[in-house]
Amino acid sequence: MGLSADNNERAIFATKFGAVATTVGSAVGLGNIWRFPYEAGIHGGGAFMICYLAFVFMIGIPLLCAEFCIGRGTRSNIFGAYRKLRPDRNWHFAGYIGILASILILSFYSVVAGWTIEYCLSSLFGQLDFSDTQTGHGQFVNLTTGWRPVIWTFVFLMCNFIILIGGVTKGIERASNILMPLFFILLAAFCINSFTLPGFKEGVTFLFKPDFSKISPSVLLGALGQAFFSLSLGLGCMMTYASYFNKDNRLGKTAVTTAVLDSSVAILAGIVIFPAVFSFGISPEAGPTLVFEVLPYIFSRFPGGAAWSTLFFLLLFLASLTSTVSMSEISITYFCEEKRWSRKKATVVSSAIGAVGGLLCALSFGPLNHLTIYGMTFFDMFDYLSSNICLPIGGMICSIFTGWLINKRFVKDELTDNGKHRFRLLSLLLFFLRWICPAAIFLIFLNSIGII
Numbered sequence: 001m002g003l004s005a006d007n008n009e010r011a012i013f014a015t016k017f018g019a020v021a022t023t024v025g026s027a028v029g030l031g032n033i034w035r036f037p038y039e040a041g042i043h044g045g046g047a048f049m050i051c052y053l054a055f056v057f058m059i060g061i062p063l064l065c066a067e068f069c070i071g072r073g074t075r076s077n078i079f080g081a082y083r084k085l086r087p088d089r090n091w092h093f094a095g096y097i098g099i100l101a102s103i104l105i106l107s108f109y110s111v112v113a114g115w116t117i118e119y120c121l122s123s124l125f126g127q128l129d130f131s132d133t134q135t136g137h138g139q140f141v142n143l144t145t146g147w148r149p150v151i152w153t154f155v156f157l158m159c160n161f162i163i164l165i166g167g168v169t170k171g172i173e174r175a176s177n178i179l180m181p182l183f184f185i186l187l188a189a190f191c192i193n194s195f196t197l198p199g200f201k202e203g204v205t206f207l208f209k210p211d212f213s214k215i216s217p218s219v220l221l222g223a224l225g226q227a228f229f230s231l232s233l234g235l236g237c238m239m240t241y242a243s244y245f246n247k248d249n250r251l252g253k254t255a256v257t258t259a260v261l262d263s264s265v266a267i268l269a270g271i272v273i274f275p276a277v278f279s280f281g282i283s284p285e286a287g288p289t290l291v292f293e294v295l296p297y298i299f300s301r302f303p304g305g306a307a308w309s310t311l312f313f314l315l316l317f318l319a320s321l322t323s324t325v326s327m328s329e330i331s332i333t334y335f336c337e338e339k340r341w342s343r344k345k346a347t348v349v350s351s352a353i354g355a356v357g358g359l360l361c362a363l364s365f366g367p368l369n370h371l372t373i374y375g376m377t378f379f380d381m382f383d384y385l386s387s388n389i390c391l392p393i394g395g396m397i398c399s400i401f402t403g404w405l406i407n408k409r410f411v412k413d414e415l416t417d418n419g420k421h422r423f424r425l426l427s428l429l430l431f432f433l434r435w436i437c438p439a440a441i442f443l444i445f446l447n448s449i450g451i452i
């Protein structure tokens with residue numbers, strides 16, 4: 001498999017390409033294809049896009065660098081890493097936020113991944129009807145109300161479980177190496193198709209033309225949450241992956257590559273979805289169901305639509321798996337390394353908790369949809385709490401920690417590989433980690449609770 005044992009018992013990625021592909025594999029998933037278009041849709045398109053991109057570059061890249069430095073420098077999970085670097089304080093409580101967030105995310109993520117399995121199989125067996133909007137919506141309602149989604153959520157969690165029980169990243173690296181480029185190509189092909197749709201201009205204008213008057217506290221918070229979610233930031237996931245990086249991995253470069261590839265996939269997905277939204281008269285504000293209602297129409301325009309649809313949902317399912325595997329690693333490494341549990345026990349317990357959360361989220365579209373808190377179902381609540389609250393808080397702690405509390409020398413050594421190459425932007429990076437990232441996150445929080 002792709003990993004080889006390191007002398008101090010932790011595995012490392014065999015190749016640099018593999019390490020980058022796996023990191024991108026964690027970042028690219030439903031966050032790009034499903035969450036980005038629906039969040040952009042409800043938050044006014046262009047206004048959301050510009051905030052999202054600003055956050056990816058201003059906050060995302062510096063935080064990726066920070067998580068990479070801490071992870072590779074300490075070769076530990078988030079708890080061990082914070083403790084090793086600052087034994088005097090309880091900084092590692094950030095790890096608990098990470099575990100909470102990873103379980104919340106796993107719960108609703110598995111439901112959506114379950115929908116992809118359902119759509120993949122339905123297309124394969126010719127049960128998806130690609131004719132008009134009413135059927136698109138009707139089919140979605142059909143597939144997601146009742147108990148069926150619970151079954152698919154569990155099937156997905158089972159797949160996740162099987163991969164995890166096999167060892168750290170066994171097989172994932174190899175799979176990501178092939179699948180991520182393939183997924184990218186397929187998406188690019190659908191993107192080209194968008195140019196031929198009657199709603200192309202309207203869709204692209206919606207997505208790219210910022211209407212600054214639409215930037216509201218909820219747009220800012222939504223875009224911040226999306227940047228964190230999409231880059232797998234804020235809960236120590238990238239830290240854990242970086243702890244498997246080779247010493248010669250240039251962390252700054254890997255951070256930029258990850259951010260650029262990840263946001264390109266999100267933008268491509270937007271170009272695929274929005275022209276179709278306007279061509280077929282669907283509301284861009286449909287919410288979490290948007291992509292699943294729209295995609296079947298896109299496929300119906302292709303000869304052999306069902307085959308394309310099957311392939312697309314299959315790849316999306318696999319992209320989701322590489323993401324859930326990465327988020328499950330947080331709680332598993334915690335139980336294994338901090339609590340000294342066996343990997344098997346840790347995996348069983350984490351998956352079981354995920355299954356309970358998954359059950360609540362899967363039923364949110366059917367039997368439990370009237371059960372709401374502040375107008376949010378379990379599904380919405382889990383998503384909101386994790387992405388918009390826990391991840392930015394985790395990120396804020398990480399940036400303050402890296403910017404202020406750990407030795408500058410440590411950060412420099414990691415980024416330059418002990419001086420082997422230059423990292424010219426070190427001062428700028430530290431400036432961002434010290435001031436810009438924590439301040440921006442803090443202000444957005446204050447803004448969204450109405451204080452400023």
Ligand code: TRP
Pocket residue numbers: 026027028029030031032105228229230231232233234235237323324326327391
């Ligand atoms: N980034 C992934 C996506 O876009 C989801 C994900 C994987 C994630 N690991 C994470 C989100 C850790 C937050 C934290 O689909």
